[in-house]
Amino acid sequence: xxxxxxxxxxxxxxxxxxxxxxxxxxxxxxxxxxxxxxxxxxxxxxxxxxxxxxxxxxxxxxxxxxxxxxxxxxxxxxxxxxxxxxxxxxxxxxxxxxxxxxxxxxxxxxxxxxxxxxxxxxxxxxxxxxxxxxxxxxxxxxxxxxxxxxxxxxxxxxxxxxxxxxxxxxxxxxxxxxxxxxxxxxxxxxxxxxxxxxxxxxxxxxxxxxxxxxxxxxxxxxxxxxxxxxxxxxxxxxxxxxxxxxxxxxxxxxxxxxxxxxxxxxxxxxxxxxxxxxxxxxxxxxxxxxxxxxxxxxxxxxxxxxxxxxxxxxxxxxxxxxxxxxxxxxxxxxxxxxxxxxxxxxxxxxxxxxxxxxxxxxxxxxxxxxxxxxxxxxxxxxxxxxxxxxxxxxxxxxxxxxxxxxxxxxxxxxxxxxxxxxxxxxxxxxxxxx
Ligand code: AMP
Ligand code: GLY
Numbered sequence: 340x341x342x343x344x345x346x347x348x349x350x351x352x353x354x355x356x357x358x359x360x361x362x363x364x365x366x367x368x369x370x371x372x373x374x375x376x377x378x379x380x381x382x383x384x385x386x387x388x389x390x391x392x393x394x395x396x397x398x399x400x401x402x403x404x405x406x407x408x409x410x411x412x413x414x415x416x417x418x419x420x421x422x423x424x425x426x427x428x429x430x431x432x433x434x435x436x437x438x439x440x441x442x443x444x445x446x447x448x449x450x451x452x453x454x455x456x457x458x459x460x461x462x463x464x465x466x467x468x469x470x471x472x473x474x475x476x477x478x479x480x481x482x483x484x485x486x487x488x489x490x491x492x493x494x495x496x497x498x499x500x501x502x503x504x505x506x507x508x509x510x511x512x513x514x515x516x517x518x519x520x521x522x523x524x525x526x527x528x529x530x531x532x533x534x535x536x537x538x539x540x541x542x543x544x545x546x547x548x549x550x551x552x553x554x555x556x557x558x559x560x561x562x563x564x565x566x567x568x569x570x571x572x573x574x575x576x577x578x579x580x581x582x583x584x585x586x587x588x589x590x591x592x593x594x595x596x597x598x599x600x601x602x603x604x605x606x607x608x609x610x611x612x613x614x615x616x617x618x619x620x621x622x623x624x625x626x627x628x629x630x631x632x633x634x635x636x637x638x639x640x641x642x643x644x645x646x647x648x649x650x651x652x653x654x655x656x657x658x659x660x661x662x663x664x665x666x667x668x669x670x671x672x673x674x675x676x677x678x679x680x681x682x683x684x685x686x687x688x689x690x691x692x693x694x695x696x697x698x699x700x701x702x703x704x705x706x707x708x709x710x711x712x713x714x715x716x717x718x719x720x721x722x723x724x725x726x727x728x729x730x731x732x733x734x735x736x737x738x739x740x741x742x743x744x745x746x747x748x749x750x751x752x753x754x755x756x757x758x759x760x761x762x763x764x765x766x767x768x769x770x771x772x773x
Contacts, residue, residue, distance in 0.1 A: 354643075
C-alpha cells in the first residue's frame with residue numbers, strides 16, 4: 340500500500356487523483372494544493388508546489404511513501420533531487436525526473452541538442468543569444484516562412500511565436516533576446532516550421548523499460564476550427580485515428596527507444612512521464628517538444644482509458660520493475676471538452692457561481708479552475724472544468740460530453756463546439772476509401 344502525495348491543482352491532477360483513488364494499492368491520498376475536485380478524493384493541503392520545505396513536513400507528518408508530481412515547475416526546480424538527497428525523504432518513491440532530466444522541458448536548447456545528438460527526428464534549428472543576434476537574423480533569412488521562435492526556458496506555455504513575416508520575426512527575435520519573456524528568452528531557438536497534424540504521446544519509464552500510454556490529440560486554439568489565440572488546451576481526444584499501428588511503430592523505434600537510450604547515455608536516471616509532442620508530417624513523426632509530465636487536458640482523456648492499476652505502475656517505476664507490470668488500455672474513445680471563463684485566454688472574471696454539476700451522469704467532470712466560496716462552487720481560473728465521456732465510437736463519446744456540457748452553467752461560460760470533429764471527418768474519409 341502507498342500513501343501518495345500528489346502535487347498540482349488542475350484538471351490533470353483531478354484526473355490523476357481519480358485514477359489513483361481506484362487503485363487497490365492506495366492507502367491515503369494527499370494533494371497539494373489540489374482543487375475542489377481532488378478534495379472529494381483525498382485531503383487537500385494549501386501548500387505551493389515549489390515550497391519544498393513545507394512539502395517535506397507534510398510528507399513526514401502523513402507518512403507519505405510516494406510523491407507524484409503533476410506540473411513541470413517543481414521538477415525543473417529539482418523537487419526529485421530534493422527528496423532523493425534528503426535522508427528523511429529518500430525512502431519516498433518520486434514519480435517525475437530529476438533536475439537534469441527535467442531539462443528536456445526546462446530548456447528548448449538542451450532538448451534540441453539532445454535530439455540532434457541521438458538522431459531523433461525534429462525540425463532543423465539553431466540557438467542564439469544577444470551576442471549572436473546578427474547570426475540569428477541571417478538564419479531567419481535562410482528559412483522559408485512561417486518562422487518558429489522559441490524562448491529557451493519555461494514561459495508558462497507562452498514562449499513560442501509563429502510569425503509569417505521575416506522582418507517581424509527579426510524584430511521578435513530582438514525583443515525576446517532583450518527580455519520580452521524575461522530570463523526564459525535570453526536564449527532563443529529558431530527552427531523550421533513543420534507542416535502536419537499534431538498529437539501527444541505519453542510514455543512512463545523507470546529509466547530502462549517503458550510503457551506507452553494511450554495517445555491523445557489536444558485542441559490548443561480558443562476558437563472552433565483551430566482559430567484565434569493559443570490556450571492551455573480546450574479539449575482532447577484519445578485514441579487518435581491517424582496514430583495507426585505503423586505510425587506508432589515509427590514513433591517507438593525512431594523516437595521513444597532512442598530517447599530512453601539517450602537519457603541512459605547521458606547518465607540521467609529518468610523515472611516518470613515523458614510527453615512527446617509530435618507532428619505527423621505525411622506519415623513521418625517529428626518531435627515538436629518534450630515535456631517531462633503529462634498534458635492537460637490530455638490526462639483527462641488518457642486516464643479514463645487506462646485499465647491498469649496506476650499505483651502498481653508507479654511502483655514499477657520506482658523499483659525498476661516496470662517491465663513486469665501490465666499496462667492495458669481500453670478500446671473505448673474518450674472525448675474531453677474544456678469549459679473556460681469568458682475572456683480566456685485573456686483576463687477573465689472569477690468567483691462566478693457554477694451550477695448543474697448534479698446532472699452529469701454518464702460523464703466525468705474534472706475540475707481545473709474552481710474554488711469553494713461561501714459554500715458555493717465558483718470559477719477560479721481561465722480553464723474551469725473538463726468534461727470527459729467514454730464511448731464505443733468517437734461520435735458517441737462526443738455526443739455524451741456535449742450533452743453533459745449543456746447542463747453546466749455559469750455566467751460567461753465558453754467551450755469549443757468542434758472537439759473531435761476533424762477526426763470524425765478523417766474517419767469518414769477512411770471508410771469511404773476502404
Ligand atoms: P512547443 O511549446 O515547442 O510545443 O510549441 C508550441 C506549439 O507551437 C506546438 O504545439 C505547435 O503547435 C507549434 N510549433 C512548435 N514548433 C513548431 C514547428 N517546428 N513547426 C510547426 N509548429 C510548431
Ligand atoms: N496540453 C498541452 C500541455 O499540457 O502542455
